[in-house]
Amino acid sequence: MSFGRAMKGKKTRSLSEDSSGAPVEEQPKTKSTNTYRLESRNKFRDCLVRDKAQQILTGRLQQANYDGVSSPSLCASISEEILKAVKEFGFDRYKYVVSVLIVEKTDQAMIVASRCLWDVQRDNWVSAKCETETFIALALVMACYYD
DSSP states (O other): EEEEETTTTTTOOEEEOOTTSEEEOOOOOOOOOOOOOOOOOOOHHHHHHHHHHHHHHHHHHOOOOOOTTHHHHHHHHHHHHHHHHHHHOOTEEEEEEEEEEEEEEESSSOOOOOOOOOOOTTOOOEEEEEEEEEEEEEEEEEEEEEE
């Protein structure tokens, strides 16, 4: 609940109640100025991200064997690790989607496809692959530019 108080020639002060019902003064919101910048200062560099994703995949999976029960949690932990590593590069104005897929080798073909709206000038993606005797792992990192 908000209480406003306006007096002639005075600024309006906004009050609200906390969980106990006591009035609490709200802090004014800070206003940010527009930068009118359309380009990133630190652009997404696919070679760095590809090398890092490949390093993480190889490090985590090189000695592993396929297990259908633990693969979903392994995919989730590897994708979180890749996402954290990509964010550490500090590319500004990008949001990321990281997908990791682990598939058992059973002499079958596999096709992976994805669709999305894409800005060919600013958005980018990389993939990394790790292959062992029992499975193939594929990591896909998509970097979507936002203003």
